[in-house]
Amino acid sequence: MYLTDAPIDSAALFAAARPSDGGVCTFLGVVRNHHMGRPTERIAYEAYGPMAEAEIGKILDGLAREWPDAQVQVRHRVGVLEIGDVAVAIVASAPHRAEAFVACRAAIDRIKATVPIWKREFHPDGTSDWVDPTAGSPPG
Amino acid sequence: MYLTDAPIDSAALFAAARPSDGGVCTFLGVVRNHHMGRPTERIAYEAYGPMAEAEIGKILDGLAREWPDAQVQVRHRVGVLEIGDVAVAIVASAPHRAEAFVACRAAIDRIKATVPIWKREFHPDGTSDWVDPTAGSPPG
């Protein structure tokens, strides 16, 4: 339910804000054309699907405990994505903006840290490699 | 150019992300149905138009100096808005997410602090009043 192989409909996520929400903070992770100084042509996302769904669920449960006024939604693409495609969308809405921002930021940070999803970058020269964020790359 | 009396087209703002951008942080300020414990029915936004445009421009110039990798866009509604309508949209895109988040948050904080825009809240009982954020209300 959090993973999808179809384009992410951000508008549908926005529509879930409640009448009591005054602030909506969104993060879109987009496939960019470079990584660690090398050009990127496209990215294939692979997930350990059932575990990824469960991990995202646990992250959302944790956010709901820490910021009970915030409502957070997550969608993550799998499959082959082109430059500019949305890989992940987080929408955090809350009565006030501070909570929306902090819950949104925590959501993406935690998703990147623990959810079993991997990405293989394809370069214009025909080579490809699995991205290893622990290998000293800047945060994406 | 930053103020508009027509509904804000968030999708158009998203479309401005550059191929080098990997993170897009958005903030939408939405008309909510309560403020300081009182119910709200609608809000009328009034601006000192030419000065508001200039102030937003200065804020964007400052953000560009502080976070040169981030690209920030702003739209603010004026006129009468109903519950759930988007009053302000900020879209900050950057190669990496940290800059997108911090530039987005700084943008909305500074806009709320200095841009000459006012809002009159209309309550279900027929009364209305100008919102004074310096009078101890929680941040919106």
Place this chain on the structure above:
Amino acid sequence: MRIRLLYFATFKDVAGRDSEDRQVAGGAKVSDLWRELTREMPGLLKTGSMPPAAVNREYTGPETVLADGDEVAFLPPVAGG
């Protein structure tokens, strides 16, 4: 000399108008204008002491000396977003 004075939000309600042309003495400062306005309309004081002022669409301090043709506004607490 003559300035253009703008009223917004709660100050517009107090003044009952959104703008006016007004004669001020040569050398008058922003703070002098505010004092004069509050004498005429004590209701302006409901937001407290002198609010932020703008001359020609830029924030300025109380010591700024007004010039002929200036566009001046005192700004109630802003509440955008």
Place this chain on the structure above:
Amino acid sequence: MRIRLLYFATFKDVAGRDSEDRQVAGGAKVSDLWRELTREMPGLLKTGSMPPAAVNREYTGPETVLADGDEVAFLPPVAGG
């Protein structure tokens, strides 16, 4: 006893398969299984020491004792988002 082993990303490339059923000794721990796998496929060590492991879709530590029918995966550095 028998477990189901899953391979992802770079580990799938090294193993040349995405899953297998495997016999393990009764009482074997997660760390025992990792040692056995790296003996067969030293290429798994390219991400360093024992990576995070999941048993039945939950993160678990190296001391966890495996049970018949467990679904086990060693996870290369994750890179979602």
